[in-house]
Amino acid sequence: MTEPPTDPPNDIALPGAPARRRLGPGCASDLTLDQLATGELSVAERAATLGHIGLCAACGQAHNRLQESRATFASTANLAALAADALSRAQATTSQRRWLFGWAPRLALPVGLSAAAVVMALALLMPSSGVAPPDTRTKGGFSLSTYVKHPDQESAGTLHLGEPLHPGDRLQFRYNGSDAGFLTVVAVDGAGQISIYFPPGETAQKIQPGRDLPLPSAVELDGTLGREIIVAVRCAAPIAVSDVVAAARRAQSLAGNNGRPAPDIGPLGLPCVEARQEITKIAQPKTR
Amino acid sequence: MGRPPSVDRAEIEGLYRSYGALVRRRARSILNDDREAEDALQEVFVRVIKSVADFRRQSQPSTWLYRITTNLCLNRVRDARRRRARLASVGDSAKAIPPTATGPAETAATVHNLLAQLPQDLAEIAVYYFVDEMDQAEIARLLGVSRRTIGYRLERFVAQARQLLAEAGVAPPGGLGVPKTEGESG
Incomplete structure (x- = not known):
């Protein structure tokens, strides 16, 4: 399709919506009114906008409405809590990235080798025994099997029930379930920090039905010691990872209000199926 | 961490x-x-x-x-x-928001529903125009495209919105179209 041959009309009606408030060329948009409030307009723009607001009832009302909105936000929002929450979320995604990058150099060891060699390197992370891994199966749902690779070990093995873990250990999960869906895995540690274990992207990753299907990434445990709850969430439709994290945060807040210490949290309250697992991190022994 | x-x-x-x-x-x-x-x-x-x-x-x-x-x-x-x-x-039992508009709340639901169904490039411009009250020249500066492009996309947005409402059997109040009497210098 090509553009129309002449300039299009400048006022277009939105079906079902009331008419726009702008009456003339001097009328100010919300962006201009916001920039007036934040001091982003030039001296001339500021003078013109203020002059117009004084004459135009519609723009004056819009200006007052925005001012009230700012005043309400300033008086009701807990800015310190909002800032702390945003910083915490930013750090959570940063740490997720660190795990992925931390993983990458080791996968990159076979650089220059064939793809088959890379596959072999990955295979070394697979369990060496047929012992059933610990998992948590949900009714009508799914489970995750967990495998661990200690820093001084060549290959990964099954994580046994109650087996303590250490900072620097790496975990890999496998999916067991008869249904497809979109999977996200988050974890709450003893300090109350929520981390994203899977997937690396912003949206839950599609997973096919199957048994012992390895998730295509691993995580390296950090130095926070104590219990940690891993929550896997499988949804029928794509869901933003940030929505899962937000749900975990709400569940964590609710648990805290009920006197439950981190990392204990209740159901996330999403229209999805959950599976959980608890691990315990202890300090690294001097000799393993 | x-x-x-x-x-x-x-x-x-x-x-x-x-x-x-x-x-x-x-x-x-x-x-x-x-x-x-x-x-x-x-x-x-x-x-x-x-x-x-x-x-x-x-x-x-x-x-x-x-x-x-x-x-x-x-x-x-x-x-x-x-x-x-x-x-x-x-x-x-989840239901889509019905595309109807009889009051402020319904109007908000209508706009919300339209934004969900129309292409992102059109929806973004529609937000700037209908929600933020920017004129077409202001949107053009914001997005770094020509004013004609903005006008063209707005017309496409309205046309597709009318079609969606018609398919849903909803007659938008006040009629549709492009008023020619109100002018912005844009």
């Missing part, structure tokens, strides 16, 4: 003080839901923290935040619609 962002809490608090109301109001306008708007507010500021160097370089941070907030919220609107469709397809 990972490396902390190169910004401290006091600076973030200051940014909330200056721009928090702006982001929350815009998110509320597009998402039509207070709780969703709160989540979007936080997500926008997480992005600010993660791109704080870019943010500090902005001569007009409000413009930057308008675009970030708009696109983030439109993505959420679409994700929510996909989830509703998926849940509905497996027999869930």
Whole structure:
């Protein structure tokens, strides 16, 4: 399709919506009114906008409405809590990235080798025994099997029930379930920090039905010691990872209000199926 | 945990003080839901923290935040619609917002529903035009495209919106079309 041959009309009606408030060329948009409030307009723009607001009832009302909105936000929002929450979320995604990058150099060891060699390197992370891994199966749902690779070990093995873990250990999960869906895995540690274990992207990753299907990434445990709850969430439709994290945060807040210490949290309250697992991190022994 | 962002809490608090109301109001306008708007507010500021160097370089941070907030919220609107469709397809009771408009709340629902169903490039411009009351020249400057392109996309938005409403059997009040008597110099 090509553009129309002449300039299009400048006022277009939105079906079902009331008419726009702008009456003339001097009328100010919300962006201009916001920039007036934040001091982003030039001296001339500021003078013109203020002059117009004084004459135009519609723009004056819009200006007052925005001012009230700012005043309400300033008086009701807990800015310190909002800032702390945003910083915490930013750090959570940063740490997720660190795990992925931390993983990458080791996968990159076979650089220059064939793809088959890379596959072999990955295979070394697979369990060496047929012992059933610990998992948590949900009714009508799914489970995750967990495998661990200690820093001084060549290959990964099954994580046994109650087996303590250490900072620097790496975990890999496998999916067991008869249904497809979109999977996200988050974890709450003893300090109350929520981390994203899977997937690396912003949206839950599609997973096919199957048994012992390895998730295509691993995580390296950090130095926070104590219990940690891993929550896997499988949804029928794509869901933003940030929505899962937000749900975990709400569940964590609710648990805290009920006197439950981190990392204990209740159901996330999403229209999805959950599976959980608890691990315990202890300090690294001097000799393993 | 990972490396902390190169910004401290006091600076973030200051940014909330200056721009928090702006982001929350815009998110509320597009998402039509207070709780969703709160989540979007936080997500926008997480992005600010993660791109704080870019943010500090902005001569007009409000413009930057308008675009970030708009696109983030439109993505959420679409994700929510996909989830509703998926849940509905497996027999869930979730229902799409009916496209009707008889009062302010219904108008908001109508706009919200249209934004979910129309292409992102059209929806973004529609938000700037109908929600933020920008004129076409202002949107053109914001997006770095010609004013004619903006007008053309707005016409496409309206045409597709009319078609969606017609398919839903809803007659929009006040008629549709392109008024020629009101003019912006744009």
